[in-house]
Amino acid sequence: MAIDVVIPALGESITEATVGEWLKKPGEAVNADEPIVSLETDKVAVEVPAPSAGVLSEQLAAVGDTVNVGAVIARLEAGKGAAPAKAAAKSAEPAPAKAAAPAPSGAKQSPAVTVALAETGVDAASVQGTGKDGRLTKGDVRSAATAPAAAASAPAAGTRQEERVRMTRLRQTIARRLKEAQNTAAMLTTFNDVDMTAVMEARDRYKDMFEKKHGVRLGFMSFFTKACCLALKDVPSVNAAIEGDEIVYRNYADIGVAVSSPGGLVVPILRNADALSFAETEKAIGDFGRRARDGQLKIDELQGGTFTISNGGVFGSLLSTPILNPPQSGVLGMHRIEERPVVRDGQIVVRPMMYLALSYDHRLIDGREAVTFLVRVKEALEDPTRLVLDL
Structure with a gap:
């Protein structure tokens, strides 16, 4: 009996995907729930599992094809597949170890x-x-x-080569959305700098106790997330969005945290970040980073968001002008910490300084509000007690 393999719902507003790779060939046996094809959506890669055990009889789309949610992408012949994994494990006899092939x-x-x-x-x-x-x-x-073998097969010196590689669906989406942001928003960037001495001292003082109690390292992102949440309360327009001829203000903060994945930059969302503790924030961000590297983020974790934090400093960036993530109206760019001479109480001293950049939609946010937001973030980081006292 033939069984259709249907493309499942992929998330809100996602109606199509691109076939990335077939994980099974026609004629191969599959177990129930075993992935048979990988799809690339606008946000993440998704594997489609077999609805039952059987043999893959037909592939109804080729790699690179665009397919719609609900469409039949393959067919199985039921009853001819391998036994379920657990049952097979019970009956299997131990086999001698073999070298990896x-x-x-x-x-x-x-x-x-x-x-x-x-x-x-x-x-x-x-x-x-x-x-x-x-x-x-x-x-x-x-x-x-x-590997050295790859270098050995490189073309001789003086030769000129070109290589064409199809853009992944994620990379195409990133490119389109970045250009849309430039075309739609009246983008402007305002800068400030922050003395990281107090944050670094607090982190050094409490990091061992923090990790022992919570099982996660205390990093800088939780300080910045908290500081941004406080600033968003003081300057609500930075947390707002334009929808048609209306402005939507929010009394919550869903913070997007830009992380790198093999396919490009993705922005998972910290829901209700204003209500999270330092430990909860660090655990969530660490989990996002690990799963982004492994291509395991879920689509609903990448949707929504009211404000974004992008940390180019981890790659060594000194200064940048981040691009908005529509329909958000603001994005904060963090940069590397660098010791620089500054004046304190009439004396030139060396302090660990970081440049901050706030890109914002000038249609909604005035320059005064943008500067005020950055000053609030700066004040909270230079005196972290404000983060505890909600000041």
């Missing part, structure tokens, strides 16, 4: 591996997988891309 073509790969292969141009069949059952890991792909 190269990952076979068509073997299941994570979305992160799929993106890494596309970015590096590495042939999956040429890489020896070190994961379970010889499957590829992202590290395998990166190692293969930088």
Whole structure:
């Protein structure tokens, strides 16, 4: 009996996706709930599982095709597949250990591996997988891309080559939304700097106790998140959005935290960040970062948001003008901490300084409000007691 494999709902407002990779070939057996195809949406990669055990009989779309939610993407012949994994494990006899073999073509790969292969141009069949059952890991792909063998096969000096690589759906979406932000908003950036001495001292003083109690390291992002939440209360227009001819003000703060993924920059959302503790904030941000690297963020975690924080400092950026994430009206850019001479009480001293940049929609936010917001953030970071006393 033939069973249709249907593309499931992919999230609010997402109606289509691109076929990224087939994880199973026609004629191969699949277990119930085993992923058979990876799809690229506007935000993340999603794997579509088999609805039941069987044999993949048809692939109804090719890699690179655009497919709609609810469409039939493949068909299975039921009753001919492998036994469920648990049952198979019970009846299986122990087998002698074997050396890891190269990952076979068509073997299941994570979305992160799929993106890494596309970015590096590495042939999956040429890489020896070190994961379970010889499957590829992202590290395998990166190692293969930088291996001496790759250098040995490089073209001779003086030759000129070009390579064309299809943009992932995520990269296309990032490019489109950034351009839309420039075309739609009246973007302007205001700068300030902050003396990080107090935050660094507080972090150094309490980091061991914090990690012992909460099981997570105390970083700078929780300080900045808290400082932004306080500033958003004082300057609500930075937390607002334009919808048609109306301004929507919010009494909550859903903070987007820009993190890197193999396919580009993504912005998972800290819901109700104003109500989170330092520990809850650090745990959530750390979890976002890990799952972004592995391509495991969920679509609903990337939707919404009222304000964004982008930390270019982790890559060494000294100064930048971040671009808005529509329909948000503000984004704060953090940068690297650098010791610089400053004047304190008439004396030149060396302090760890960071430049802050607030890009904002000038249609909604006046210059005075933008400056006030940055000053509030600066005050809270230079005197972290304000974060506890809600000042």
